[in-house]
Amino acid sequence: MCLRRRPPGQLLVNTSTLPSDQTLNAACTAKRQQILDGAATLFLHNGYEGTSMSQVAREAGVSKGTLYNYFDCKAQLFSALIEAVAETKLRNVYERIHSDDLDCATTLQRVAEAMIRTLLQPDSMMLYRIIVAEARKFPLLADIFWQRAFGVSISTLADWIANRAARGELVVDDPVFAAEQFFMLCQTRIVQRHRFELPVDKSDAAIKTVARITSESFMKLNGAH
């Protein structure tokens, strides 16, 4: 048995025991991916407790036995899934950051807009919900999520900020902290309220406005003047 259903304390999933990518042959990987695809649909819709292994098996088109050939238990499947999903979600945000032939304010506004839109996507929103909800049970998960999603965004932006500071366009002591502030400011109003399922204007115009204010605020805080 892998795990008790309702663990009294922490539910530790040692991700180091996951079959790592390099040692898997192709056929195995294909089936594994098939399972992960099915799992993604369900976990991101219904959460961890709301998804049953039978559902995953059906959705993925494999038997329950096969499921357990590839993943030792539900928690491990979940971990593997979040690992896979987190990686791809915020990619377009920091790709945006690299297109940096524009002035600071404009770039930041575009990044802010991309960030807001990404965070509002149903998948991302659900991912955030799940990670925050299950972070205590799956501490490694949050770590993975941070490293592959938020963390990457922050360090990418921090690098960009340091670069612009070097050029004299910004004046920044701690680029990482500044980047973190920037991402927090992005979440003002729309993202934050949407997380609480509160009614809020999520129109294009509203998003652009928050993005603009965020960019302007950042420039006020860290601009060269």
Add this chain to the structure above:
Amino acid sequence: MCLRRRPPGQLLVNTSTLPSDQTLNAACTAKRQQILDGAATLFLHNGYEGTSMSQVAREAGVSKGTLYNYFDCKAQLFSALIEAVAETKLRNVYERIHSDDLDCATTLQRVAEAMIRTLLQPDSMMLYRIIVAEARKFPLLADIFWQRAFGVSISTLADWIANRAARGELVVDDPVFAAEQFFMLCQTRIVQRHRFELPVDKSDAAIKTVARITSESFMKLNGAH
């Protein structure tokens, strides 16, 4: 065909049917409170799905039947609990705001510090996790939480900001948005990372530093000069 346990759509709990603050007699209230206390311990530790009604009964020292005499179903108990908890959690934050004979920067720094400390408390942290996780299933919950916790903090701060702007100490177009930005900035680094269970310096000094930076940032954005 057969009754589904997990409804596909929303699980609406009409909180207006909760025994409200009418004149419940003392005995009734005492037992009710006893149940809520037990429920708090468990729900705030293990989340909604992770807590069973049997556990709550045992923890509260009552029988399952008694549980259901006071609350129609698990969802309603949960709702009532969150309602009760949310109310008390952020109270000290906005009480801090009213002690306003100090200069802006100092007041804001104290508010930021109180906010950070509150959000870092295990209960608050768990409350945030649960609300975000279950907001889809319990839309009214998030609403309550917002109205009694975050919402109150924001509008209290917004009022203070408007007041200081009237005095000429701040220059602010949209006091509510400014307040929302302030609270987002409070969550930079420590709170945010703690939510993801990432290692982060949560020392007094670290908290004071983030509070100071937050206050300074706000003043840069909205100060009279």
Add this chain to the structure above:
Amino acid sequence: MCLRRRPPGQLLVNTSTLPSDQTLNAACTAKRQQILDGAATLFLHNGYEGTSMSQVAREAGVSKGTLYNYFDCKAQLFSALIEAVAETKLRNVYERIHSDDLDCATTLQRVAEAMIRTLLQPDSMMLYRIIVAEARKFPLLADIFWQRAFGVSISTLADWIANRAARGELVVDDPVFAAEQFFMLCQTRIVQRHRFELPVDKSDAAIKTVARITSESFMKLNGAH
């Protein structure tokens, strides 16, 4: 607000979704039959509400999980059982009708006797009790019971009556109504009283007497003279 266990209205079990007589493989059918056998014992003894799924599982020698692998819910198991039982119960009655080289009165007396004996069997009696008791909750059940049991008997007898009328041995306007009257007359005294658990002579002789009177009555009502 919360999910009610007992719906106020009808409990519809769409029997068309029951695994029908398709080509179920042998193993599946064997286990299914094993469950139905256990269910028959209990439901026919204790009725629908008086039988629990745990009891059925124990009686059938399977786990509760297995029960639910074969039947979606208690109502469906019950429906499937009644469907299976109803079919076999009255078969020997209408088989009796086909042996028709005898004169009318003798044939009818034999049919009446078979009918009375069948209706007095503990299983049939209990089946009648259950169907009548649960007809409101399971309208399709009564329908099935009628179509496979009483209905078949009536239409078989009605055909026989029409045939004899064509031969000039009977004079009948409405063969179906005549058949219905015949079956009601069969239930006079012994069957009726037994249904109410009243003391009544159920001896062979008594049965033969009622059968004879029934046959004679029918001939008086519909005989050629």
Add this chain to the structure above:
Amino acid sequence: MCLRRRPPGQLLVNTSTLPSDQTLNAACTAKRQQILDGAATLFLHNGYEGTSMSQVAREAGVSKGTLYNYFDCKAQLFSALIEAVAETKLRNVYERIHSDDLDCATTLQRVAEAMIRTLLQPDSMMLYRIIVAEARKFPLLADIFWQRAFGVSISTLADWIANRAARGELVVDDPVFAAEQFFMLCQTRIVQRHRFELPVDKSDAAIKTVARITSESFMKLNGAH
């Protein structure tokens, strides 16, 4: 404790222990009637298992404690109720029989019609369902029902038949059996089918037709010619 919830064998309620009518003071009787009225509504709508003591208490406007002051257990309350209800239900049927200044056929047709209408009433129908369903568990109940309802009707009609036979209008060997046959014939088609919740024409015309056929049939079987 009065009775186990799910009795393994028979559920005997010794009705001789019911507080008999003469020894009860007025106040007590009033409350008792109040309870029985509430119980009638529920038991006749939802059956024995489908009715809870809490519901009865609420419907009757008394506390559960009071319920148990007047009736030792659910089974006894149910017994007392059926006893009370059965008595009143078929009264109008045999009252019809006494108005006997008409010719046989007409009287019988009126009695048949009254009988059919009575049996089709929702209360009577439900009473029949309940008695038949619970007869095994409550053997005394069915006895009571027979003695106060069906039995009275039969013996009243049998007396009338004997009287008319003495007048030479009928030729009957066994008036009781003839009466039983008459009541069975009344149940042909409409009543029988309605018991199985099958669709059937329950119009005034249809009822009159069955009543007429029943009367004619009886006259054919037992008329003076």
Add this chain to the structure above:
DNA sequence: GATGAATGAGCTTTCATTCAT
């Protein structure tokens, strides 16, 4: 006598996991 809060066994149903084929 009347109340209704409290009890706890029992109900239907779900689901992670195993294992014979």
Add this chain to the structure above:
DNA sequence: TATGAATGAAAGCTCATTCAT
């Protein structure tokens, strides 16, 4: 390796009955 039938613990919830007030 893949299957899916089988398991059984545990879930949410009900209800006849008791008893302190």
